[in-house]
Amino acid sequence: MIEPTDLDLTLLDHIPMGFFVLDGDMRVHFWNKLLEGWTNIKQIQIVGKKITEFYPHFDLPKYSKRIQSVLRGGSPTVFSSQLHQFIIPIYQQNGEKRTQHTTVTSIQHEYLGTLALFAIQDVTDLSCSMKKYRRMRDQALNEIEERKKIELTLIKEKDKVEVFAAKLKLLSTIDSLTEILNRRGFDEYLTKEYRRAIREKKPISLIMIDIDFFKKFNDTFGHQAGDDCLRIVAQKLQSITRSSGDMLARYGGEEFAIILPDTTLHSAITIANRNRISIEKLAVKIPFVDKIQTITISSGVSSIVPDGSSNEETLIKTADLALYQAKLDGRNLVVSKTVLRNESSILQ
Amino acid sequence: MELNEFQHDALTEIVNIGVGQAASVLNDMLESHVTLRAPQIHVYSPADAKDGNKKFGDEPLSSVMMGFNGSLAGKISLIFPPESALKLVLLLTGEDQDSTDLDSLKTGTLNEVGNILLNGVMGAIANTLDSHIDFTIPIYTENTISNIIIDEAPRDGAIVLATVMFNVKAHKIEGDILILFEVDSLSSLLNALDHSNCKS
Numbered sequence: 397m398i399e400p401t402d403l404d405l406t407l408l409d410h411i412p413m414g415f416f417v418l419d420g421d422m423r424v425h426f427w428n429k430l431l432e433g434w435t436n437i438k439q440i441q442i443v444g445k446k447i448t449e450f451y452p453h454f455d456l457p458k459y460s461k462r463i464q465s466v467l468r469g470g471s472p473t474v475f476s477s478q479l480h481q482f483i484i485p486i487y488q489q490n491g492e493k494r495t496q497h498t499t500v501t502s503i504q505h506e507y508l509g510t511l512a513l514f515a516i517q518d519v520t521d522l523s524c525s526m527k528k529y530r531r532m533r534d535q536a537l538n539e540i541e542e543r544k545k546i547e548l549t550l551i552k553e554k555d556k557v558e559v560f561a562a563k564l565k566l567l568s569t570i571d572s573l574t575e576i577l578n579r580r581g582f583d584e585y586l587t588k589e590y591r592r593a594i595r596e597k598k599p600i601s602l603i604m605i606d607i608d609f610f611k612k613f614n615d616t617f618g619h620q621a622g623d624d625c626l627r628i629v630a631q632k633l634q635s636i637t638r639s640s641g642d643m644l645a646r647y648g649g650e651e652f653a654i655i656l657p658d659t660t661l662h663s664a665i666t667i668a669n670r671n672r673i674s675i676e677k678l679a680v681k682i683p684f685v686d687k688i689q690t691i692t693i694s695s696g697v698s699s700i701v702p703d704g705s706s707n708e709e710t711l712i713k714t715a716d717l718a719l720y721q722a723k724l725d726g727r728n729l730v731v732s733k734t735v736l737r738n739e740s741s742i743l744q
Numbered sequence: 745m746e747l748n749e750f751q752h753d754a755l756t757e758i759v760n761i762g763v764g765q766a767a768s769v770l771n772d773m774l775e776s777h778v779t780l781r782a783p784q785i786h787v788y789s790p791a792d793a794k795d796g797n798k799k800f801g802d803e804p805l806s807s808v809m810m811g812f813n814g815s816l817a818g819k820i821s822l823i824f825p826p827e828s829a830l831k832l833v834l835l836l837t838g839e840d841q842d843s844t845d846l847d848s849l850k851t852g853t854l855n856e857v858g859n860i861l862l863n864g865v866m867g868a869i870a871n872t873l874d875s876h877i878d879f880t881i882p883i884y885t886e887n888t889i890s891n892i893i894i895d896e897a898p899r900d901g902a903i904v905l906a907t908v909m910f911n912v913k914a915h916k917i918e919g920d921i922l923i924l925f926e927v928d929s930l931s932s933l934l935n936a937l938d939h940s941n942c943k944s
Contacts (some may be wrong), residue, residue, distance in 0.1 A: 456772075459773040461769055461772060462769060462863075469870070469877075470866070471812070471862065471866045471879040471882075472810070472859070472881050472882060473859060473863060473877050474855055474859040474882055475856065476852035476853060478853045479837070479853055499881050504876070523848075526848060627854070698790075714791050
């Protein structure tokens with residue numbers, strides 16, 4: 397039995413690291429105070445005994461070969477905490493093993509020959525704080541990822557809402573029966589085109605159209621036939637309306653309107669007459685009754701080269717007046733009035 | 745310093761015995777099977793060390809360095825370009841690239857793997873000499889080759905460079921062992937080699 401006093405390494409009791417010494421037979425010669433505390437094994441219990449009696453893993457080639465090399469006077473050996481979590485298993489309160497970084501160096505002793513000095517650095521707290529730091533970093537990265545996902549979803553939802561809103565807006569300006577612009581769409585379009593006419597100093601014309609004797613048609617053939625009639629007139633007028641910016645709208649009831657940007661009174665009258673003739677030729681088939689009914693329209697045309705002193709209301713009022721005149725004059729007529737000169741002419 | 749053909753072959757042989765022992769230690773320890781080879785060595789004078797820059801460039805290199813003193817004196821280090829270092833660590837530990845612990849894994853693992861390799865080589869060198877050699881504890885650093893050589897190379901010594909091929913899971917990774925010998929240390933070693941040759 398070798399006494400601990402054979403090897404005076406008591407200085408190592410004052411260093412906050414675990415130290416122990418093995419000889420060539422893997423017998424323990426020194427076990428410092430810190431190790432006593434960590435392992436609950438007193439130096440007196442372990443000195444002179446083989447380390448493998450207490451820790452059999454020292455027999456594994458991955459430890460023994462390298463320790464033997466140091467015991468032959470070889471260079472220092474490192475057991476990193478990354479490749480070996482520990483060299484001496486030491487448990488924490490939570491049951492987990494402490495993480496150690498161990499360096500084994502050879503020391504020459506006068507009588508004992510070459511010995512291996514194990515210096516164990518406890519890096520548990522270091523690894524723990526690194527793990528904690530990594531967890532926090534991972535958490536932060538995850539949160540960023542989540543936020544990005546939510547933002548992406550929001551953007552998609554916003555796009556959907558915008559598409560929906562555009563659809564709604566479009567629907568709000570379309571007449572559901574005839575599928576042409578409704579009164580609201582008409583107002584918006586006229587305002588826009590009237591402003592453009594002012595800016596570009598170009599004429600703008602308006603044709604107000606009313607189906608003749610529509611009330612009588614409705615009363616005779618029923619509302620279903622009345623709706624059919626409105627649809628057929630709208631479709632016909634739409635099919636012959638120029639695509640260059642002219643816009644057909646249902647103004648209300650059996651009244652239609654055509655906005656004609658960049659169009660003189662003369663051209664507007666020509667268009668109104670062509671429309672009148674087209675409708676006159678149109679034969680409306682009455683559902684459930686084996687009857688074909690002809691219909692006619694009356695039109696009032698107004699035109700203006702706006703200078704900013706007038707507004708689109710005047711254009712509408714003038715066209716309305718012309719339409720009223722056409723009705724008075726016997727229907728199936730086009731009557732025109734220029735806004736500026738306030739003069740009217742009757743054309744057939 | 746000029747080596748004759750025999751000395752060159754003997755030194756290459758010693759380095760290969762050393763890396764072979766290191767491979768055996770690594771294979772006891774790791775899941776992955778590792779083979780190591782050092783097919784070529786070169787000897788430079790510190791004045792030629794500029795040539796090092798041609799091979800290694802100015803990038804910082806991962807290195808494990810250990811000093812030795814006694815009948816031979818100097819420093820020995822294992823160096824890797826950072827990417828090779830990381831790749832080697834990943835292959836040896838089986839960790840994946842996304843592991844959040846790469847830096848500490850790299851430092852610890854390379855320190856130990858480098859230590860094993862340097863111990864193998866120094867063990868083989870020490871075996872050819874009968875006298876005792878003292879060693880300092882290995883340290884891991886990241887530095888440029890010029891800093892490694894300028895900071896560490898003895899002015900009148902000699903530098904032995906051995907390229908080590910790691911073969912892990914069909915991947916080949918190259919590292920370099922750099923031995924910086926103090927004045928006359930390489931000559932002592934070569935004398936010992938000549939002597940052992942005469943003995944045999």
